[in-house]
Each structure stands twice: as C-alpha cells, then as structure tokens.
Amino acid sequence: MLKIENLHASVAGKEILKGLSLEVKPGEVHAIMGPNGAGKSTLGNILAGRDGYEVTAGSVEFDGRALLELEPEERAAAGLFLAFQYPVEIPGVNNTYFLRAALNAQRKARDQEELDSMQFLKLVREKLAVLHLKDELLHRGVNEGFSGGEKKRNEIFQLAVLEPKLAILDETDSGLDIDALKTVADGVNALRTAERSFLVITHYQRLLEYIRPDVVHVLADGRIVQTGGPELALELEKHGYAWLKDRMAPEK
Numbered sequence: 173m174l175k176i177e178n179l180h181a182s183v184a185g186k187e188i189l190k191g192l193s194l195e196v197k198p199g200e201v202h203a204i205m206g207p208n209g210a211g212k213s214t215l216g217n218i219l220a221g222r223d224g225y226e227v228t229a230g231s232v233e234f235d236g237r238a239l240l241e242l243e244p245e246e247r248a249a250a251g252l253f254l255a256f257q258y259p260v261e262i263p264g265v266n267n268t269y270f271l272r273a274a275l276n277a278q279r280k281a282r283d284q285e286e287l288d289s290m291q292f293l294k295l296v297r298e299k300l301a302v303l304h305l306k307d308e309l310l311h312r313g314v315n316e317g318f319s320g321g322e323k324k325r326n327e328i329f330q331l332a333v334l335e336p337k338l339a340i341l342d343e344t345d346s347g348l349d350i351d352a353l354k355t356v357a358d359g360v361n362a363l364r365t366a367e368r369s370f371l372v373i374t375h376y377q378r379l380l381e382y383i384r385p386d387v388v389h390v391l392a393d394g395r396i397v398q399t400g401g402p403e404l405a406l407e408l409e410k411h412g413y414a415w416l417k418d419r420m421a422p423e424k
C-alpha cells in the first residue's frame with residue numbers, strides 16, 4: 173500500500189527527514205509516535221503533497237505508483253486522505269456541498285460517474301449511521317466556528333465519505349479532549365477494513381488506548397528509530413522519549 177524508502181526532506185534549507193523508511197500493508201493500522209519536532213507532521217505533509225517541502229532523496233510508492241510525482245489532487249484521487257492538523261475554515265461554503273464537490277472531483281479523476289444530490293444524500297445518511305453522528309455539522313460552513321471536537325468529527329466524516337485506501341491522521345500535540353480523541357478512535361475503528369490502511373501520527377499514547385495499532389513506529393530526529401507492536405506505545409508512555417536516546421542511530 174505505502175512504501176517509503178530512505179526519504180530525506182528539507183524545509184527552508186534545513187534537513188528534517190534524514191533517511192526515513194516505512195512500509196504499510198493493506199488493512200494495517202500503523203502509529204507514528206515521537207517527540208516534538210521529530211518530523212511527524214513534515215512526513216504527513218510531504219505525503220499529502222503540501223508546498224514548502226523539498227525531497228532531496230528517497231522514494232514513496234503508494235498503491236504501485238510513484239507518489240511524489242503526483243499532484244495533491246491526483247494523490248487524493250488515487251485514494252490518499254490526509255486529515256490536516258489544522259483544518260481550514262471556508263466560511264459561507266456549505267459543508268455538504270464542499271464534500272460532494274471533493275468526492276465528485278475524485279470520482280471524475282477515476283472516470284467514475286459523479287453523484288447527484290440525491291445519491292450523495294443517501295451516501296451521507298449511510299456514513300452518518302455508521303459513525304453514529306448527527307447531521308448537525310452538514311449545513312454549516314466548512315469548519316466555520318467548529319470547536320476542536322467538531323472539527324475532528326467532521327474530519328472523520330470526510331474520511332468516511334471519501335473512502336480512501338490510506339488515511340493519514342495527524343493529531344495535534346495538545347488540546348484534544350478525551351471526547352475528541354474518542355471520536356477519532358471510534359471513527360478509525362468503524363472505518364477499518366481488510367483493504368484500508370491508516371497511518372496515525374500522534375505524540376501521546378492516549379489515542380492508542382482506543383485504537384489498537386498493528387505496528388508502532390517511533391520517529392525521532394528525522395528517522396524511524398524503533399518499530400514494534402502496540403506494547404511499544406506503552407513502553408514509551410512509561411519511560412518517556414528520553415528512554416530511546418541510547419537506541420537512536422548515530423548521525424549519518
């Protein structure tokens with residue numbers, strides 16, 4: 173599904189990712205944990221194709237394609253979803269309208285027929301039921317005045333409607349209350365399938381109390397320094413990131 177090999181990347185001339193390798197198979201949930209400033213969000217942003225990052229070496233294969241050569245819209249059409257750490261607000265643009273436009277843009281790029289408003293409404297109802305969400309967010313402006321928890325609910329709703337092959341969720345390092353974390357976790361758990369993969373980026377272990385990842389990676393100083401099962405997250409919670417310092421690979 174996703175194969176990252178020896179990725180090196182810089183922001184504003186400063187090297188942030190220093191040889192990162194990672195492989196996610198279909199249906200797997202991988203967590204990426206790591207201290208502040210390790211490069212977790214940088215990785216998410218590079219995978220999504222956001223501006224401002226320079227990839228200087230390495231490769232990323234997504235579902236058999238060279239991901240880094242695709243435009244952000246092409247990545248989305250290919251089945252990649254990135255929940256932004258700070259979702260944009262688009263006041264005045266109806267949330268449902270926005271989402272239908274996003275879905276139809278992806279369908280069009282895949283040569284699939286676009287959904288009319290009745291078909292889309294049916295899909296929306298199904299997804300709301302799966303996620304046990306109320307329709308209160310649908311008629312508001314995109315993220316307009318949403319609380320942190322509402323933004324998270326909306327993000328998960330977007331994920332459900334867009335049905336990506338791989339979803340990347342970058343959690344903020346602070347500020348999410350337990351309800352918002354549970355929204356994210358319940359959403360991920362409800363949307364897990366044998367084909368769909370998740371890359372869950374998180375600073376804290378708390379989220380992983382609700383989502384049981386198949387694999388946990390620790391990202392520190394621009395590379396993966398440790399990989400293990402769910403128990404690795406518990407070790408980190410117990411000992412803190414300092415515990416990993418001795419285990420880190422020397423600078424290359």
Ligand code: ADP
Pocket residue numbers: 183184188206207208209210211212213214215224
């Ligand atoms: P994390 O998400 O693991 O906390 P980030 O990927 O956000 O880490 O940041 C990694 C490093 O890259 C930090 O040192 C940060 O200051 C730097 N960085 C990230 N984005 C930018 C940017 N746009 N300009 C300059 N430095 C940046």
Ligand code: MG
Pocket residue numbers: 208209213345
């Ligand atoms: Mg950070």
Ligand code: MG
Pocket residue numbers: 212213214
């Ligand atoms: Mg971050």
